[in-house]
Amino acid sequence: MLEIKDLHASIEDKKILKGINLEVNPGEVHAIMGPNGSGKSTLASVIAGKEEFEIKKGSISLDGEDLEELAPEERAHNGIFMSFQYPVEIPGVSVTNFIKTAINESRKARGLEDMPANEMLKLIREKSELLEIDRKFLSRSLNEGFSGGEKKRNEIFQMAMMEPKLAILDETDSGLDIDALRIVANGVNKLRSKDNAIIVITHYQRLLEYIVPDYVHVLHDGKIVKSGSKELALELEEKGYDWLKQEAVL
Amino acid sequence: MAYTEEELKKELETKEYEYGFYTDIESDTFPKGLNEEIVVGISKKKEEPEWMTEWRLEAFRVWKEMEEPEWANVHYEKPNFQDISYYSAPNKKPKYNSLDEVDPELLETFKKLGISLDEQKKLAGVAVDIVMDSVSVATTFKKTLAEKGIIFCSISEAIQEHPELVKKYIGTVVPQKDNFYAALNSAVFSDGSFCYIPKGVRCPMELSTYFRINQAGTGQFERTLVIADEGSYVSYLEGCTAPSRDENQLHAAVVELIALDDAEIKYSTVQNWFPGDKEGKGGVFNFVTKRGLCEKNAKISWTQVETGSAVTWKYPSCVLKGDNSIGEFYSIAVTNNFQQADTGTKMIHLGKNTKSTIISKGISAGQSQNSYRGLVQVNSRAENARNFSQCDSLLMGNRCGAHTFPYIETKNKSAQIEHEATTSKIGEDQIFYCNQRGIDTEKAIALIVNGFSKEVLNKLPMEFAVEAQKLLEISLEGSVG
Ligand SMILES: Nc1ncnc2c1ncn2[C@@H]1O[C@H](COP(=O)(O)OP(=O)(O)OP(=O)(O)O)[C@@H](O)[C@H]1O
Ligand SMILES: [Mg+2]
Numbered sequence: 001m002l003e004i005k006d007l008h009a010s011i012e013d014k015k016i017l018k019g020i021n022l023e024v025n026p027g028e029v030h031a032i033m034g035p036n037g038s039g040k041s042t043l044a045s046v047i048a049g050k051e052e053f054e055i056k057k058g059s060i061s062l063d064g065e066d067l068e069e070l071a072p073e074e075r076a077h078n079g080i081f082m083s084f085q086y087p088v089e090i091p092g093v094s095v096t097n098f099i100k101t102a103i104n105e106s107r108k109a110r111g112l113e114d115m116p117a118n119e120m121l122k123l124i125r126e127k128s129e130l131l132e133i134d135r136k137f138l139s140r141s142l143n144e145g146f147s148g149g150e151k152k153r154n155e156i157f158q159m160a161m162m163e164p165k166l167a168i169l170d171e172t173d174s175g176l177d178i179d180a181l182r183i184v185a186n187g188v189n190k191l192r193s194k195d196n197a198i199i200v201i202t203h204y205q206r207l208l209e210y211i212v213p214d215y216v217h218v219l220h221d222g223k224i225v226k227s228g229s230k231e232l233a234l235e236l237e238e239k240g241y242d243w244l245k246q247e248a249v250l
Numbered sequence: 251m252a253y254t255e256e257e258l259k260k261e262l263e264t265k266e267y268e269y270g271f272y273t274d275i276e277s278d279t280f281p282k283g284l285n286e287e288i289v290v291g292i293s294k295k296k297e298e299p300e301w302m303t304e305w306r307l308e309a310f311r312v313w314k315e316m317e318e319p320e321w322a323n324v325h326y327e328k329p330n331f332q333d334i335s336y337y338s339a340p341n342k343k344p345k346y347n348s349l350d351e352v353d354p355e356l357l358e359t360f361k362k363l364g365i366s367l368d369e370q371k372k373l374a375g376v377a378v379d380i381v382m383d384s385v386s387v388a389t390t391f392k393k394t395l396a397e398k399g400i401i402f403c404s405i406s407e408a409i410q411e412h413p414e415l416v417k418k419y420i421g422t423v424v425p426q427k428d429n430f431y432a433a434l435n436s437a438v439f440s441d442g443s444f445c446y447i448p449k450g451v452r453c454p455m456e457l458s459t460y461f462r463i464n465q466a467g468t469g470q471f472e473r474t475l476v477i478a479d480e481g482s483y484v485s486y487l488e489g490c491t492a493p494s495r496d497e498n499q500l501h502a503a504v505v506e507l508i509a510l511d512d513a514e515i516k517y518s519t520v521q522n523w524f525p526g527d528k529e530g531k532g533g534v535f536n537f538v539t540k541r542g543l544c545e546k547n548a549k550i551s552w553t554q555v556e557t558g559s560a561v562t563w564k565y566p567s568c569v570l571k572g573d574n575s576i577g578e579f580y581s582i583a584v585t586n587n588f589q590q591a592d593t594g595t596k597m598i599h600l601g602k603n604t605k606s607t608i609i610s611k612g613i614s615a616g617q618s619q620n621s622y623r624g625l626v627q628v629n630s631r632a633e634n635a636r637n638f639s640q641c642d643s644l645l646m647g648n649r650c651g652a653h654t655f656p657y658i659e660t661k662n663k664s665a666q667i668e669h670e671a672t673t674s675k676i677g678e679d680q681i682f683y684c685n686q687r688g689i690d691t692e693k694a695i696a697l698i699v700n701g702f703s704k705e706v707l708n709k710l711p712m713e714f715a716v717e718a719q720k721l722l723e724i725s726l727e728g729s730v731g
C-alpha cells in the first residue's frame with residue numbers, strides 16, 4: 001500500500017530524513033519509535049504532504065501512485081489520515097462543522113453529493129459513542145480550550161468518521177489518561193481491517209499492548225536503524241535507545 | 251514549496267468582482283452638477299410638497315458652507331461634486347403590479363444577482379422593496395403588512411402618503427447639518443425606504459431591501475427612515491451589490507432609526523459594493539450616516555457585513571436617550587486588495603442604566619487597510635451605564651493593516667466600560683490541518699474566516715447569514731483558474 005524508498009527530506013537546508021525505507025501492506029500495523037527529534041513527526045508530515053519539507057531524494061507512493069505531485073488535500077482524498085501530535089485550534093468552527101466539511105470535501109473529490117444530514121448524524125452518533133465522546137463536546141470550537149487528552153480523542157474521532165485507508169497516529173497516546181488510552185485504542189482497533197493500515201508513532205510500549213503492531217521500527221537521526229517484531233518495543237522500554245545509537249554509529 | 255504568505259496573498263488578490271456587469275436600462279438623468287436649481291428639480295420630479303423642497307434647500311445651503319471631512323484613516327481622490335449627476339430614474343415609470351410589466355433587462359439583472367423577484371416572492375416571510383437607480387420598482391407583501399397597520403414603502407411614497415410621519419421624524423436623528431455627507435444627502439436624496447410599525451405591533455416578517463447602483467456617474471443618495479412606535483418590534487434587512495465601473499461611484503446614504511418606548515429595531519446590512527479592481531481603480535465610495543435613537547427601554551441592534559466599496563466610511567450609532575435602553579453593534583468588515591475601510595460605531599449613553607455592546611471583526615487581506623473607530627460616550631446624567639467592546643482583527647499576509655481606535659469619554663463615575671482587542675493571523679498550521687482533512691486551501695480560509703466571524707454571523711437572520719457567508723467566501727477566495 002505505502003511504499004517509501006530512500007526518502008531524504010529537509011527543511012530550510014536542514015536535513016531531517018536521511019534515507020528512509022518502509023513498506024506498509026494492507027491489514028498491517030507498524031509502530032515507529034525513536035528518540036525526540038529523530039524525525040518521526042517529520043516522516044508523518046512528509047507522507048501527509050506538508051509542503052515546508054522538501055523531498056531531496058527518494059519516493060513515496062500509495063497504491064502505486066507517486067504522492068510527490070499530490071497536494072495534501074488530494075492525499076487525504078486518497079485515504080491518508082494523520083492524527084496530529086499537536087492538533088491546531090480553529091476558533092469558531094465547531095467539531096461537527098469541521099468534520100462535516102472534511103467529509104463532504106472528500107466526497108466531492110470523488111464526485112459524490114454531500115452526505116445527507118440524517119446519514120451524517122447517524123455516523124456522528126455511532127462514532128462518538130465508540131469513542132465515548134459527549135455530544136456537547138462536538139459543538140465546541142475545534143480544539144479551542146480542549147485538554148491535551150481531549151484533543152487526541154477528537155483526532156481519533158475524526159479518523160473514525162473519515163475511515164481512512166492509511167492512518168498515521170503521531171503520539172496519539174501522549175496526554176491520554178489510562179481509561180482514555182483504552183477507549184481510544186479500542187476505537188482504533190475497531191477500525192482495523194484487512195484493507196487498511198496504521199502507522200503508530202509512540203514513545204511508549206503501553207499503547208502497543210492495546211494496538212498490537214506487526215512491526216516495530218526505530219528511527220534515529222533520520223534513518224530507520226532497526227526493525228523488528230512487537231518484542232522490540234519491550235526491549236526498547238527496558239534498555240532505552242543508547243545501544244541502538246551505538247550500533248548506528250558503528 | 252510551502253503555501254507561503256506570499257502565495258496566500260496572491261490567491262486572495264486574484265478574486266474578480268463577481269457581479270461585474272451593468273445593464274443598459276434607458277434612464278432619465280439630470281445634467282451633472284449641483285446648485286439650488288438641481289435641488290428644486292429633484293423635488294419637483296418627485297412631486298414633493300413645498301415643505302420638503304424647503305427642507306432640501308436648507309440642507310443644500312448648509313452643505314455649501316461645509317468642508318469634506320479629513321479625519322478618517324482613509325486616503326482617496328475626493329469626488330468632484332460638480333461632476334456628478336444627482337438624479338437618475340428608470341425611464342418607464344414603474345408601478346408594476348406583476349413581473350410581466352417589469353423591464354425584462356431589469357429582471358435579467360436581478361437574475362444575475364441571484365435575487366430574482368420570482369425567488370424573492372417565494373422566500374416566505376420576506377417582503378422586498380428593491381431600490382434600483384433611485385426609484386423603487388417593486389414592493390411585495392404589502393398587503394400582509396397593511397393589515398397590521400405597518401407601512402413599508404419608498405420614502406418618496408411616504409412623503410406623498412404619510413407626510414405627517416415623515417415631517418415629524420425626518421432629520422430628528424441625523425439633522426441636515428450633522429455632517430458633510432448627511433447634508434448632501436438631505437439636499438439631494440433620490441429615494442430610499444420608509445417603515446413605520448404601529449404601537450405594540452410585532453412585524454411578522456423580515457423587511458428586506460436590496461439596493462443597487464446602476465447608472466454610470468450617478469451618485470446614490472438613499473434615505474431610510476424606520477420608526478418603531480411604542481412596544482413594537484421590527485427586523486430590517488438591507489443588502490446590495492453593484493456592477494463594476496471605471497469611475498468611482500459616490501454613495502452617501504442616511505439611515506435614521508427611531509425606537510420609541512419599549513420598542514426594538516434590528517437593522518442588518520450585507521454590503522457588497524464594487525471594491526475596485528486589483529490596482530485599486532474604480533469602486534464605490536461609501537460614506538454613510540446611520541444612527542438610531544432609543545427612547546425608554548428601547549433597543550437597537552446594528553449588524554453589518556461589509557465586504558465591498560473602495561472606500562468605506564461608516565459608523566452606525568446609537569443614541570441611548572431613554573433610561574434602560576440598549577444599543578448593540580455587531581460588525582464584520584472585510585478588506586482586500588486596495589480597499590480601505592474605516593468603520594465602527596458610536597454609543598452615546600444619555601439615560602440611566604443604559605447598556606451597549608460592540609463586537610467588531612475586521613478581516614484584512616492584500617494591501618488593504620481596515621480600521622475600527624469606536625466612540626463610547628457616557629453623559630453626566632447616565633448613571634450606571636455599561637459598555638462592553640470587543641475588536642478582533644484577522645490579518646492575511648504582511649502588506650495589509652488593521653487599526654483599532656477606541657475612544658472613551660465618560661462624565662459619570664458609575665460607568666463600567668470594558669474593551670478587549672485581539673489580532674491574529676491565519677496560520678500555515680491551520681491551513682495544513684484543514685488540507686490534511688481533505689479541505690483545500692480556499693475552503694480552509696473560508697472556514698477559518700467564518701469561524702472568526704461567527705459571533706456576528708449568528709446575529710443575522712437565517713437567510714441573510716447564508717448570503718453573508720457566501721459573500722465572505724467570495725471576497726476572500728482566490729478565484730480558481
Ligand atoms: N519547521 C521546522 N524547522 C526547523 N526544524 C524543524 C522543523 N520541523 C522539525 N524540525 C527539526 O527536525 C527534527 C525532527 O523533528 P520531528 O518533529 O520530526 O521529531 P520527532 O521524532 O517527532 O520528535 P518528538 O519525539 O519530540 O516528537 C528536529 O530536530 C526538529 O527540530
Ligand atoms: Mg514528533
